[in-house]
Amino acid sequence: MSSNAKGSGESKLQQITILLVDDIPETRENIKKLLAFESDMKVVGVASNGREGLEQASLLKPNIIIMDINMPDMDGLQATSMINKSVPQSAVIMMSVQDDADYMRRAMLAGARDFLAKPVNIDDLTNTIRTVYKNHEPIRKQYEMSSAMTPADAARVAQALEQGIGERAGNIIVVYSPQGGVGITTVATGLATSLMKKGVRVLLVDADLQFGDVATFLAIQSQITTIEMAQDADDLDPEHFDNVVATHPSGLKVLVAPQRPEMAEELFKRPGVVAQIVSKVRNNYDYIVVDTSHALNDVNLALLDIAHKIVLVTTPSLPSVKNTKFVLDLFDKLEYDAPRTMLVLNKVYSERDRRGATLARDRIEQFLKRQVSVEIPVVDERMIMAAILKGVPVTLAERDRSKPPVKQMYDMAKVLEETLNGEGVPALAELKDEKKGGGLFRRS
Ligand SMILES: Nc1ncnc2c1ncn2[C@@H]1O[C@H](COP(=O)(O)OP(=O)(O)O)[C@@H](O)[C@H]1O
Numbered sequence: 001m002s003s004n005a006k007g008s009g010e011s012k013l014q015q016i017t018i019l020l021v022d023d024i025p026e027t028r029e030n031i032k033k034l035l036a037f038e039s040d041m042k043v044v045g046v047a048s049n050g051r052e053g054l055e056q057a058s059l060l061k062p063n064i065i066i067m068d069i070n071m072p073d074m075d076g077l078q079a080t081s082m083i084n085k086s087v088p089q090s091a092v093i094m095m096s097v098q099d100d101a102d103y104m105r106r107a108m109l110a111g112a113r114d115f116l117a118k119p120v121n122i123d124d125l126t127n128t129i130r131t132v133y134k135n136h137e138p139i140r141k142q143y144e145m146s147s148a149m150t151p152a153d154a155a156r157v158a159q160a161l162e163q164g165i166g167e168r169a170g171n172i173i174v175v176y177s178p179q180g181g182v183g184i185t186t187v188a189t190g191l192a193t194s195l196m197k198k199g200v201r202v203l204l205v206d207a208d209l210q211f212g213d214v215a216t217f218l219a220i221q222s223q224i225t226t227i228e229m230a231q232d233a234d235d236l237d238p239e240h241f242d243n244v245v246a247t248h249p250s251g252l253k254v255l256v257a258p259q260r261p262e263m264a265e266e267l268f269k270r271p272g273v274v275a276q277i278v279s280k281v282r283n284n285y286d287y288i289v290v291d292t293s294h295a296l297n298d299v300n301l302a303l304l305d306i307a308h309k310i311v312l313v314t315t316p317s318l319p320s321v322k323n324t325k326f327v328l329d330l331f332d333k334l335e336y337d338a339p340r341t342m343l344v345l346n347k348v349y350s351e352r353d354r355r356g357a358t359l360a361r362d363r364i365e366q367f368l369k370r371q372v373s374v375e376i377p378v379v380d381e382r383m384i385m386a387a388i389l390k391g392v393p394v395t396l397a398e399r400d401r402s403k404p405p406v407k408q409m410y411d412m413a414k415v416l417e418e419t420l421n422g423e424g425v426p427a428l429a430e431l432k433d434e435k436k437g438g439g440l441f442r443r444s
């Protein structure tokens, strides 16, 4: 049995505070006993039904709440969704004797961060608590910061956060390529994090429904995937979406693809559903970056249709450039105006290493009749792989922002910020809700 939160960098005195909510006294006692041996954890309160749990949560603001599902007087699901709204700094772990998929799905949709099957064993219990505690850190930090402020400051921050909800620019950036393996996911994850800065909210959506790699790139384990969100797509509440969707430790919100390829079947029957989800929640974010598969199917066409900017990734190889040409012709037919597409040339060799094997940039530009906006050099692939092993985008794994491909990710973000929010480029203005208007500057 381990004791301290290993490697968390927090002092021994910093304990994970826990609230237990279960209607059966023996269960509460059992868990309490199990946790008594863990020096990095402390049970700070108990409650015997959902209503009491909610009260205690508001009062104690524990780091973790262990919540039974079936209880009299407000069940665990209802209590969890209310806690999610009123005490978002506390993370709920749901507990039930039924550990079937449907129960888990409902728990996660209510906003639980993880699930434990009863009877719980000590290792599952402590491992889950530590993992959830760590994963919830970005959200906790946000609220701890405001609680350390004076009441006036805190009120201002709360107001600012409130204003942010539902009123953001919601720029939709779809990263696409007709060719596989050109670096769509590398660009999408790097770009999403490069767009993040103080006060800017970014959502990354993995729309490569069968073989989506975003969860792997960012080491995200989430029960909430496009499948769960698609089920409620017609009346999806953007605030609820934001509460339950995965959060990367960097603060990036991430909607991951289904866990297995065959699960995507269901979604292909409603190919417009991913675009529908994105449209519904977009005003909760300043930018929504969408990672796609290379298929030219209805899922992607629906996404391209709502995109304010399409980042078209190509490599300097003949097949890639040829396929990119087809796609650009299609965009013309669909009457997408030229500025809507931004051409990114990835895996570019230096002039010296090219040795005539890849196409030169000016030839590509001539052939495609488009300017390349950003050129990303080919880098040592171990750099990207090492970042994936750490579960962070290359932009965060490498501190030196002048190094490729990090520099180019930030360059890309800059071009997008300028063209999407700058004056004179009302990309797809007609798509934006006239009443709400758009643009980051409207908020101030
Ligand atoms: N600029 C680059 N230099 C070297 N390797 C790259 C670069 N961009 C991407 N890769 C590598 O190419 C492979 C495919 O990248 P990925 O982002 O998964 O592509 P896609 O999503 O288009 O299939 C990965 O192994 C990745 O490490």
Ligand SMILES: [Mg+2]
Pocket (backbone or CB within 6 Å): 184, 185, 186, 208, 212, 213, 292
């Ligand atoms: Mg990919």
